[in-house]
Amino acid sequence: xxxxxxxxxxxxxxxxAGAQDAAAVSGPGDAGVPFWVDVSHxxxxxxxxxxxxxxxxxxxxxxGGSRVSLGSTADVQVNDINATGxxxxxxxxxxxxxxxxxxxxxxxxLPDATTTEAVDINDSGDVLVTTFQGRPFSNGAAIWxxxxxxxxxxxxxxxxxVAMNGGAQVIAVTDSGDFEAPREALRCTLAGxxxxxxxxxxxxxxxxxxxxxxxxxxxTIIVDGVTRAVAWDANGRMTxxxxxxxxxxxxxxxxxxxxxxxxxxxxxxxxxxxxWRAGVPTALPGGRTLSITDQNDRGDVVGSAxxxxxxxxxFVISRGSSFSELGTLMxxxxxxxxxxxxxxxxxxxxxxxVSFFPGAGISNLRATxxxxx
Numbered sequence: 001x002x003x004x005x006x007x008x009x010x011x012x013x014x015x016x017a018g019a020q021d022a023a024a025v026s027g028p029g030d031a032g033v034p035f036w037v038d039v040s041h042x043x044x045x046x047x048x049x050x051x052x053x054x055x056x057x058x059x060x061x062x063x064g065g066s067r068v069s070l071g072s073t074a075d076v077q078v079n080d081i082n083a084t085g086x087x088x089x090x091x092x093x094x095x096x097x098x099x100x101x102x103x104x105x106x107x108x109x110l111p112d113a114t115t116t117e118a119v120d121i122n123d124s125g126d127v128l129v130t131t132f133q134g135r136p137f138s139n140g141a142a143i144w145x146x147x148x149x150x151x152x153x154x155x156x157x158x159x160x161x162v163a164m165n166g167g168a169q170v171i172a173v174t175d176s177g178d179f180e181a182p183r184e185a186l187r188c189t190l191a192g193x194x195x196x197x198x199x200x201x202x203x204x205x206x207x208x209x210x211x212x213x214x215x216x217x218x219x220t221i222i223v224d225g226v227t228r229a230v231a232w233d234a235n236g237r238m239t240x241x242x243x244x245x246x247x248x249x250x251x252x253x254x255x256x257x258x259x260x261x262x263x264x265x266x267x268x269x270x271x272x273x274x275x276w277r278a279g280v281p282t283a284l285p286g287g288r289t290l291s292i293t294d295q296n297d298r299g300d301v302v303g304s305a306x307x308x309x310x311x312x313x314x315f316v317i318s319r320g321s322s323f324s325e326l327g328t329l330m331x332x333x334x335x336x337x338x339x340x341x342x343x344x345x346x347x348x349x350x351x352x353x354v355s356f357f358p359g360a361g362i363s364n365l366r367a368t369x370x371x372x373x
Contacts, residue, residue, distance in 0.1 A: 024372070025327075025370055025372050025373065026370070026371045027326070027327065027370035028326065028350065028368045029368065029369040030367065030368065030369075031051065031053075031062045033067075033366060037366075039054065039055075039056055039057070039365050040053060040054060040055045040056065040365060040366055040367040041054055041338075041348070041349035041351075041366070041368075042062065042338060042339075042349065042367045042369070044078065044081045045339045045346075047083040047341045047343060048083060048085045048100070049064070049085075050062070050063045050081065050087075050100055051339075051345075051347045051367075052078045053347070053367050055067060057072060057073055058070070058072055058076075059076040059078055061098070062367065063100075068102040069102070070087075070091075070102055071091060075091055075092050076090070076091050077090050077117070078098070079120070080121050081121070082122060082125070083123045083342075085099075086098065086121060087121070088119070088121035088127050089117065089118055090116070090117040090118060091106070093114075093115045093116070093117075094106050094109070095107040095117050095118040095127070095129045097121065107129060107144050110131050110142055113140065114132055115132040116130065116132075117129065117130050119161060119163075120161075120163050120164040121164075122168060123166055126164065127143070127144035128143060128161050128163070128170055129141065129142045129143070129149065129161075130161050139158050139159075139175050140158055140159060141159045141161035141170070141172060141188075142192075143164070143168055143190060145190060150191065150192040152170060152188045152194055153192050153194060154184075154194040154195075154196075157174045157176055159172045159174065159186060159188070160172055160173050160174070160175035161188075162209070163208075163209070165213050165215070167213060169189065170188040170189075170211075171186065171187060171188075171208045171210070171217050172185075172187075172188055172194060173207070174186065182205065183205045184196045185199070185205055185208045185219060187215075187232075187236070195236075197217065197232050197236055198237075198238055199238070200223055200238075200240075202223070202224070203223045204222040204223075206221055206222060207219055209252050209255065209256075209258045210252075210255070210258040210259045211259070212261050213261055214234055214261070214263065215233070216231055216233055216234065216259050217231065217232040218232075218252045218258050219231075219252060220252050226248065226249050227249045227250065227251050228240050228241070229241040229250040229251050229265070230252075231259070231276075241267075241281065243269040243281065244269040244272060247269045247270040250267060250268065250269050253266045253268070253292045255292065255293060255294055255295075257295050260295055260297045262299070264277055264295065266284075266292050267292075269281055271289065272284075273290040275299075282320075284320070285317060285323040286323040288307070289305065290303055290315070291312075291336075293337060293348075294339045294340050295340070296340050296342050296344070297342055298342065299319045299321075300316055300317065300344060300372055301316070301317040301320055302315065302317075302337035302338075303336065303337060304335070305325065311333060312334050312335065312336055313326070313334070313335060314326040314337045314346075314348055314350075314368075315337070316337065316340070316372050318372060326370050327370075328368065332350035332351055332366055333352055334350070334351050334353075335348060335350040335368060336348045337370070340372065345370075345371055346370040346372055347368070347369050347370075348368050348369075348370075350365075350368045351363065351364060351365040
């Protein structure tokens, strides 16, 4: 998904449990969810201000204090949303998209496919689809474009799709079904042709994670028993991203926007959260353990950070340099930001949980929004 348009704040703020620090932040807001609703959360957001989350057992779209239900969590899953607010996922094991008003469009199956699921949608409306085929018993992938479904091919080897950019370039891995067989990283085109990305001799692919509109692909490999973050440019040239001084290993964050449009790459050097710019690592501020969940094109990085008591707290690193712990909704001391739009609309969850003994306790999870200036 490529982010372009400005976002809007979803809801008014409640009393803040915790203070904002450096960045200009308004919120937290409750996304229009009544305080007595005890299970709701947000995990995706479009640049048009539409968020995707759950509400009392349903998958829903949230905007401006209103909510549209897409169906039960048992039947519906949403995996991505583009800048215009069109979301993509599955309904009853069939790939589908939903308009900003909730109107559904199902995507036809490939021949012999028993299950399909939309895993990515770009701003042009191209949809990346994964398939599960009973004959042969394997996974597959295809691109839905202009009303037609084009399978992704890499010889006779099945392809497992990961993500897609605004030009409908796809990153994928080979999936032979043999867990012992080495996997290859692939770049695939709208025409369905896949080519392997080069790897160092003896290296093992862990995963590919993201691709930006410039065609930069990021992932993680193992070389001589050590994990390394890597990047391939649009021409397929690979760069091993260095660790911070004195550190041993690196890996790219396992998120859809691990590389943004300007080319900032987020991940970890040993246990320290970092951003690589032009291949140079910089430790992200905060002075604590950070879990990165998203970044946008202006360099805002979000996620959760442990406080002194060990509780997760939502944070934003504005423009990749200024750390702010975000507030949570009243009486809910824990929180996490799951996604942030190009305009700084951040969405996630505030919650508390108390366990009386194994298998028994109480909890409250509330959809939460913040606007980062």
